[in-house]
Amino acid sequence: MSKEKYKPDYNASKNNEKCFGSIYSSLAQDKAFRELSIGTRYFYFICRVQANSQKGRRCLYNHAKEWNKTYSHLTHFVFPDKHLREFGYNRSNACKYFKELEAAGFIKKIEDNRFNHRVNVYAFSSKWKE
Numbered sequence: 136m137s138k139e140k141y142k143p144d145y146n147a148s149k150n151n152e153k154c155f156g157s158i159y160s161s162l163a164q165d166k167a168f169r170e171l172s173i174g175t176r177y178f179y180f181i182c183r184v185q186a187n188s189q190k191g192r193r194c195l196y197n198h199a200k201e202w203n204k205t206y207s208h209l210t211h212f213v214f215p216d217k218h219l220r221e222f223g224y225n226r227s228n229a230c231k232y233f234k235e236l237e238a239a240g241f242i243k244k245i246e247d248n249r250f251n252h253r254v255n256v257y258a259f260s261s262k263w264k265e
Contacts, residue, residue, distance in 0.1 A: 156183025167239055167263045178232035179241060181222050186212035186259070194218070198254055206256065211245065213254040239263055 158180070162168055168176065185191040192208045194215060199206050219229050233255075236242045240262030248255050 154184065154188045156180050156185075156187055158183065165263070168241075171235060171239060171241075175232045175235045178224075178229070179236060181224075182212065182214065182236070182242065182257070182259075185214055185218060185222075190218060194254070195256070198256065202253075206245075211256060211258045213256055215254045233257070240265065 168179075171179070186208075191212055191214075195206055195208060195211060195213050198204075198213055214229070216226055219225060224232075233242070233244075237244060240260055242257045243260045243262070244255055245258050246256040
């Protein structure tokens, strides 16, 4: 009997968008992840979705091109205000989730651009394993 490759349930999407965020069960079961607030855990999933979305990758690419920098779309992501609003967040309530994720070692801020009126650049981190 051959193993079937995992195929995500695209029918779970409203408009058959082929972008989704995933995590490993070892992360979901880890004590560090379980100690995060429920809102922050959910926000981490949203960050994964944003990082894998076409809009998110395009925004990261445009930011990198504009400032002559290089980022890996596999680990780095940006989350501009307009994308936050699409997920039902605003900058002020997302800020506390970003801070909690940073403090716990799940993400790290690569660029802090709040005073430059540009998007912050984040990267997924494995510091939480330590």
